[in-house]
Amino acid sequence: MNLTGNPPDWLTGLLAGPLAMPLAALSAVLLDRLLGEVSRFHPLVGFGNLASAIEKRLNRRSISGGVVAWLLAVGPWVALAFWLRPLAPFVVDVVLLYFALGAQSLCEHAEAIAKPLQDGHLDEARQRVGWIVSRDTSALDESGVAKAGVESVLENGNDAIFGTLFWFALLGGPGAVLLRLANTLDAMWGYRTERFNLFGRFAARFDDALNFIPARLTALTYALLG
Numbered sequence: 197m198n199l200t201g202n203p204p205d206w207l208t209g210l211l212a213g214p215l216a217m218p219l220a221a222l223s224a225v226l227l228d229r230l231l232g233e234v235s236r237f238h239p240l241v242g243f244g245n246l247a248s249a250i251e252k253r254l255n256r257r258s259i260s261g262g263v264v265a266w267l268l269a270v271g272p273w274v275a276l277a278f279w280l281r282p283l284a285p286f287v288v289d290v291v292l293l294y295f296a297l298g299a300q301s302l303c304e305h306a307e308a309i310a311k312p313l314q315d316g317h318l319d320e321a322r323q324r325v326g327w328i329v330s331r332d333t334s335a336l337d338e339s340g341v342a343k344a345g346v347e348s349v350l351e352n353g354n355d356a357i358f359g360t361l362f363w364f365a366l367l368g369g370p371g372a373v374l375l376r377l378a379n380t381l382d383a384m385w386g387y388r389t390e391r392f393n394l395f396g397r398f399a400a401r402f403d404d405a406l407n408f409i410p411a412r413l414t415a416l417t418y419a420l421l422g
Contacts, residue, residue, distance in 0.1 A: 217365065250265050257393075263398045277373045281368060289364070289369040293361075296369075299357045309341065310345070321338075329348050358413065
């Protein structure tokens with residue numbers, strides 16, 4: 197009987213052994229499935245607000261300014277994640293991956309489009325799909341709404357699930373954080389507009405580099421599963 201209050205040796209060995217990362221990934225996936233996204237004070241929402249403030253101050257429509265802004269936005273949080281991880285690797289990995297995953301949220305967005313579409317409520321379906329795509333959806337017909345919804349869900353399946361798990365497998369929780377923060381900046385800055393064409397170029401290219409392998413593995417998975 198363990199009277200010291202410390203975890204048993206078998207549990208300590210399990211959480212520190214080769215199965216630690218798979219168990220952490222499974223735990224985070226289950227948490228995401230059961231709890232979904234944090235409804236208030238989500239870290240990615242706070243990060244988005246921070247990124248907006250940095251962009252407003254540093255956007256001089258230059259590539260160098262975009263690089264500096266990216267490093268200021270992403271660097272401290274990834275460094276903090278790497279610093280925290282050795283203190284409690286299993287717990288830190290689970291928490292970071294849980295906040296980085298968006299599987300349950302993606303399912304909820306897809307269902308919010310599918311249900312009104314099936315019920316014949318086209319205006320509501322257009323509005324819902326407009327929340328997850330970056331274009332005007334007010335003139336889409338039923339087929340257009342369905343296509344836009346499916347395409348967005350499949351694309352975000354890499355960013356919110358498979359790409360995140362890929363970088364988690366390589367670098368643990370900090371890897372998942374790196375991917376999601378980089379992806380967030382690409383979604384905010386990676387446009388070929390006058391405002392972001394130069395400033396957001398590094399954010400777009402870095403996100404492309406991070407997703408080069410996982411996006412292709414995700415596409416292969418989709419093809420194999422039909």
